[in-house]
Amino acid sequence: MGRWEPDGRGRLERAALALYGERGFENTTVAEIAARAGLTERTFFRYFADKREVLFWGAGALRELLVSAVASAPESAAPMDVVVAAFETAAAVLQERRESALQRQVVISANAELRERELIKLALLGAALADALRRRGVPDTAASLTADTGIAIFRAAFEAWVHETEQRAFPQLIRDSFDELKAVTSGASS
Amino acid sequence: MGRWEPDGRGRLERAALALYGERGFENTTVAEIAARAGLTERTFFRYFADKREVLFWGAGALRELLVSAVASAPESAAPMDVVVAAFETAAAVLQERRESALQRQVVISANAELRERELIKLALLGAALADALRRRGVPDTAASLTADTGIAIFRAAFEAWVHETEQRAFPQLIRDSFDELKAVTSGASS
DNA sequence: TGGGTTGATGTCAGTTGCTGTCATCACTCT
DNA sequence: AGAGTGATGACAGCAACTGACATCAACCCA
Numbered sequence: 001m002g003r004w005e006p007d008g009r010g011r012l013e014r015a016a017l018a019l020y021g022e023r024g025f026e027n028t029t030v031a032e033i034a035a036r037a038g039l040t041e042r043t044f045f046r047y048f049a050d051k052r053e054v055l056f057w058g059a060g061a062l063r064e065l066l067v068s069a070v071a072s073a074p075e076s077a078a079p080m081d082v083v084v085a086a087f088e089t090a091a092a093v094l095q096e097r098r099e100s101a102l103q104r105q106v107v108i109s110a111n112a113e114l115r116e117r118e119l120i121k122l123a124l125l126g127a128a129l130a131d132a133l134r135r136r137g138v139p140d141t142a143a144s145l146t147a148d149t150g151i152a153i154f155r156a157a158f159e160a161w162v163h164e165t166e167q168r169a170f171p172q173l174i175r176d177s178f179d180e181l182k183a184v185t186s187g188a189s190s
Numbered sequence: 191m192g193r194w195e196p197d198g199r200g201r202l203e204r205a206a207l208a209l210y211g212e213r214g215f216e217n218t219t220v221a222e223i224a225a226r227a228g229l230t231e232r233t234f235f236r237y238f239a240d241k242r243e244v245l246f247w248g249a250g251a252l253r254e255l256l257v258s259a260v261a262s263a264p265e266s267a268a269p270m271d272v273v274v275a276a277f278e279t280a281a282a283v284l285q286e287r288r289e290s291a292l293q294r295q296v297v298i299s300a301n302a303e304l305r306e307r308e309l310i311k312l313a314l315l316g317a318a319l320a321d322a323l324r325r326r327g328v329p330d331t332a333a334s335l336t337a338d339t340g341i342a343i344f345r346a347a348f349e350a351w352v353h354e355t356e357q358r359a360f361p362q363l364i365r366d367s368f369d370e371l372k373a374v375t376s377g378a379s380s
Numbered sequence: 381t382g383g384g385t386t387g388a389t390g391t392c393a394g395t396t397g398c399t400g401t402c403a404t405c406a407c408t409c410t
Numbered sequence: 411a412g413a414g415t416g417a418t419g420a421c422a423g424c425a426a427c428t429g430a431c432a433t434c435a436a437c438c439c440a
Contacts, residue, residue, distance in 0.1 A: 029425065120305065235397085283401090
């Protein structure tokens with residue numbers, strides 16, 4: 001396994017993130033990414049389904065983390081609490097990589113295609129969470145609703161974390177966001 | 191204006207929908223669409239930003255309809271009710287074009303790229319609705335939450351409408367979906 | 381020891397989505 | 411009649427992505 005430099009995927013990932021940051025997503029070609037990583041365009045497409053996917057590959061790991069957190073929660077816990085706790089765990093992990101998470105977010109925010117991809121990743125995450133809840137015996141509709149609400153909480157907290165100057169802890173922001181949601185929804189009566 | 195057949199955009203739209211339905215989105219080239227419409231590939235891209243957009247062009251009209259419905263609602267009405275009423279209006283319009291709406295949805299469901307685009311269109315719709323609510327004086331967070339909830343209701347109702355065999359009225363399904371949401375959320379305490 | 385297998389990578393040619401640029405020409409306006 | 415104007419065509423070109431096959435170090439097993 002020593003024929004080539006190791007970790008081709010990682011090198012491509014770092015090269016892509018750097019280039020997207022320097023000159024923007026649209027203005028960097030896959031050939032340039034591959035060149036910087038010391039590889040070929042063809043190899044890039046062996047690792048990543050398309051030019052965007054290099055930024056979203058990590059979402060799979062996040063999804064697995066959340067799903068397993070939901071699966072291993074105590075039986076007695078209420079669905080919404082299970083989901084929020086799972087997101088707190090995930091937030092703690094993300095906190096470790098704050099720098100690259102921020103850099104990645106800047107790149108994504110700057111480009112419509114990338115925002116589009118991000119949305120579908122979140123939707124997939126929601127579906128996976130709802131599934132995990134159903135496996136705990138939560139009824140269909142409630143599972144989807146709880147999962148989607150969890151995602152809404154996460155998005156709000158992530159937004160706050162990104163703009164946070166005092167670096168409040170991300171898991172704490174999840175908790176705060178949940179509290180705010182509870183306040184907003186309990187206030188409404190319609 | 192009589193130098194060419196009229197309504198190039200409409201012809202392209204119909205040709206695309208037909209071909210996407212016949213042989214799938216990925217297996218039809220823009221050149222084929224243009225040929226069936228009696229136009230050129232170049233002209234296709236003058237009307238539509240990309241190959242997917244031909245299916246989503248109508249979303250702009252839907253958005254305007256919803257936004258203006260929200261804007262013109264009585265001042266006294268509660269935000270959530272305003273949004274639901276707006277969706278009922280939109281549902282009545284969609285009901286008129288049930289056939290092509292269904293055909294369109296089959297095509298979109300069959301393709302990941304298209305589902306991706308659909309999600310971002312819904313997100314944009316949510317943002318537009320939230321804006322419209324803010325212009326009515328609804329506070330930021332509540333506006334976003336109300337708009338997103340409205341979209342969740344719409345999606346559930348649309349799903350039901352698509353699978354509806356007895357053709358229950360779409361606006362009525364919106365109302366039912368809202369009622370179900372109220373039931374689900376008022377049941378949760380956490 | 382040596383040959384066969386494997387797996388990550390390279391090479392190359394081709395399709396297609398999409399863009400820039402300029403030409404065309406019926407129609408309109410004055 | 412002559413000068414726009416606006417929708418379209420023609421054409422060249424870039425870059426994303428794919429399929430098919432070659433390469434060759436490392437590993438496996440007799």
